[in-house]
Amino acid sequence: MRMDKLLANVGFGTRKEVKQLIKSGVVLVNNEIVKEGKSHVDPEKDTITVHGEQIVYKEFYYFMMNKPAGVISATEDMKDETVIDLLYIEDQRPNIFPVGRLDKDTEGLLLLTNDGQLAHQLLSPKKHVPKTYFVVIDGSICEEERHAIETGVQLDDGYVTKPAKLKVIKNGEIRSEVELTITEGKYHQVKRMFQAIGRTVVYLKRMTMGPLKLDEDLALGEYRELTEEEIQLLKGK
């Protein structure tokens, strides 16, 4: 792997910035100064130091975030704060992106990674990855409506949703709390499913994605790296 690419990947700046860094003579490979950005290194075998500090190289990064409302699930935006802006500078590596989208007003579990293959596996409609949402709706929900949501409702564009699971946690006249598990990810799907039965979603939080569960210790806006066990679970290993 090229030295400049490796240093950019681990967060030492843009390719141009790391080229300058390398030229300044502070990068050593196996105790020898390297001055060429294009020189090749093997991150598995070579010992690389910058300003005397050893570099621990990882190809892929996986973060679980408890997304707050008001932030958008994109890598950049002209107007709004993005989930990438919530990462510490040292974690804002090139190519990190959110896996799928949560609406601006939706909270909860969001995976961020630079592993395109895993993201594809999780988002592919063919894989039917289940996602569970905690939903607060206006009004109550009766057994027929629960059944309709579970078997399939017709959305405003005519699409009929695939079988889902709906658990009623609290049924109230003004507000009800439910847990909905769906295996697809159409635009505004949860909101539109409740709209199909005449309800409005007033609060939405994603709790799970496949085998990954939101860590309840994460406050809104906080994130942490996935454990090795969580990564293997997500990869289906």
Ligand code: URA
């Ligand atoms: N369904 C929605 O309507 N919004 C989300 O953010 C996620 C699922």
